[in-house]
Amino acid sequence: MGFSQIIFSWTAIIPVIVLLYYFFRKKYTDQTVSSTLFWSEIMQETRVSPYLKHLQKNALLYLQLLALLLLVLALMNPYIKKSTIAGAQTIFIVDTSATMLAGKEQSTFDAHKKEMLSLVEQLDGRPVTLITTGSSPQAVLQQETSAKSIEKAIQDLHVTYETAQINKALDVAQAFVGDTPTSIYVFTDTLDKKQLPMEKDTVKWLVYGAEKNLTNVAITRFAATTDGKSTIALVQLQNDTNQQHKLTLTLQNSQGEVITEEQISLAGNEATTKTFKDLPLIDTLTANIDVEDNYAVDNRQSVVLQTATSNIVVDQSLHQLIQKGFQSINSHVKIVPSLQLADNQNATIVTNQTALLQKMARPIVLFGRDEVEKKEINGEVKITSDALFAFSDLNDIYVSAVYPAFDNYKTIATVGDEPFIQRSPQGDIVVLADIADTDWPLFPSFPLFLWSVEQQLSESVGSLGIFAPNEQRAVALSQGEWSVYSQDDEFLSTISNGLVTAPTQPGIYTARSNSEEKRLIVQLQATERVIAQGTSYTLGELQQNGKEEVSKASFVPWLILIILCLLVAEWEVQRRRGFTN
Template structure:
């Protein structure tokens, strides 16, 4: 504690004068009076409590001395130094990742929001820039000076569950600094000092981290596979505490029916894996642990159950452009001689052998036909509203000759009145032309079509897969109006131009059109399933004319309140004794 008005210390003589007044005031001699002798028994309690009697006798003196001493202290203006915002502007970088929800009672995120609101009292008109983290950092405020707008922006902040990628946010903040003296507050859970750009002397970094004693038990990995009849699940648990933890691990299906309930003991600071076989097949399986830790978001995880992704096998006799195109899409592609292509019954086959359409159980891709002659083609290419053409427009393609179509197949693209691309009831995709008879490979739609074919035949068409929070991804959907809905059937967003933006909160969601629906899962990324020890520190220094700016928290308002209370007590003591005395 320091004093800014030490010159007023001379006023300490005032309570000394009062004390001397009490020393030299008139004193009286105790004299026994017979009429008061009967009070001796009643006053016995006072006599056995001399300290209480002394206090009662001298209460006014003590109250006056204490009030005067506090008044002297108030005149000297005592204060303590406290952290302050320095520089000509302030930048808040706010981590909105899922791990910010960790905390004991109050999350780290809410604690940081409260601190930001407190710091507003020290802004003194300085402009504020507010930046949130994520794959694409956002400047919520830019050089804002209106305190109401700043307060509202801080109160409206929410966790987005994305991985922080703090370096991107630091780069954005640097763009606002320039040569202006700046205080940059980084509100995160943990940040290594080496990540801070320290090239500029005009920046003071103030990092506010999470608490250091947070504990966590997490599902770090959850995977499930199925053969279409039964399922097998693998669950990996990590105990980040220093004590052995006993948790109950449960697995549930899509209807929340319990499949497994297992009591698991996880050793301290270790990872363990549990495997469960012969589980009933369902669309989804959810794993959950009842851990009593400081971070609940990593105690639950859901996976989509799909049959194993098929391998791609291509006929060696097909055109090189088809082979190269599929190789660019799927690095596990196998090129097999024509005589051996039928032996790959567990793979998705790409060939021109029409006889395999009836022999193979799994859908295949047919480029051209080897069982009939082709005919001259005329007219323009037209397509239907099919998922295969979500990103491949075939309107400018030239085709000189095509093969006759299959009578019982659905035509999804035509040349004039003739079928060009068909789909069988089993799901086979047939392109009724040789690549040598068309300029299709010269158009961007060709590799996009191959990608759509691979996506449709190699993955389950009932789901769109796993997304991370707020991830934007191109998806193969028919050219209809698609919307994303929550499990409570609440509309969340629309799919625009084939680009789906995943919801921010982990869970299972439905993507729906007028005629079809698909599921997707939003999962936390691996970095968001572990919490690190919190770090808080300050780096850098901003000076003004060689002197660092200091904030002083004065005690004077509190001292005045206490003095007023003492004066009221003095008045009450005097009233009880009688003002004439």
């Protein structure tokens, strides 16, 4: 605490003068009057309390002295130093990853929002830039000076569950610094000092981390598969604390019904793997652990059983452009002799052997037919609204010959009036032409078509696969309006041009059109299943004319308010005594 106007300390003589005035005023001798004797009993309480009597007698003096002393203090302008934001501008970098939801009484994210709101009071008109983390950092505010706008932007912040990728956000912040003295506040759970760019001496770094000693028990891995008769599930658990934890592990179906349950005890820093066999055949499976820890987001994980990707096996007799095309989009492609194709029951087969349509358990891909003759054809290629053509337009390609079509197969592309591409009721895809009889490989639509084929046959027809939170990915979908819905059938987003943006929160979701629907799973990334030790520190200093900036909070407004209250009290005392006295 200090005084910025100490020169006004001479005014302390004023209350001394008032005090002296009361010392030299006239004094009177108490005299008993008979007419007042009957008041003796009524005045007993005053006589019993001499201090109260003294206070009543000298109340006006004390009020005046106190008011004058406070006035002298106000003239000297007392203040206290308080923390302030140094620099000409301020940047807030806010970590919005899933681990920010960890915390004891409140989450790290909520604690940081409160801290930011308190810092807004210290801005003193400085511009603020607010940056959120993620794969694509967002500048929510840019050089904003309105306190209300800043507070609203902070209140509207929410966790996106993405991995922070803090280095990208730091690079964005550096673009706003330039040569301007800047205070950069980083609100995260943990950040190594080595990650901070310290090349500029015009930046002061203030890192706010998570509270220490947070506990976490997580599902680090969850997988499930089926042999067509039953389901096998594998759950991997990790205890990141030094203490033993008891938990309940349950496996549930899509309706939330418990399929199996097990009590587990994990020692400190122990990892364990549990395998469950002979589970009923279901399309989705969710693992959940009931445990007392400080991070609940990684206690639940879901899978779709049909999303396991298989290898692709290409007939060695097919054209090399087909072989190279599939190898460019999938690293698991094998080139196998024609006689050995039937031995790959668990793979996606690409061939021209029509007989394999009946032998293979999984749908296959035919390029041409080996049991019939082809015929010359001339005409324009036309496609239907099918998922295979979501990214490949075949209108400009030329086809000189096609094979006869299969009966009872759905035709999804034609050349003139003749079928060109068909789909069987079992999901087989048939291209009724040899690649040598077309110029299709010369167009970008050829590898895109192969990619769409691989997407549809390597994964379940009813699933779009597993996504990270907010991940954007192109998927093969039939033409039409597709939307994403939650398990509660709540509309979330629209899929445009086959580009899916995954929802924010982990869980099971549904992509739906007018006549079809597919499941998609959103899972936390591995880095968001680990709680690191919180770190908070400050690096660098900003100087203003050789001295660090200081903020002073003055007491004068409060002193004036108290003085006004005292003046009202003095007026009331004088009124009760009578102004003529």
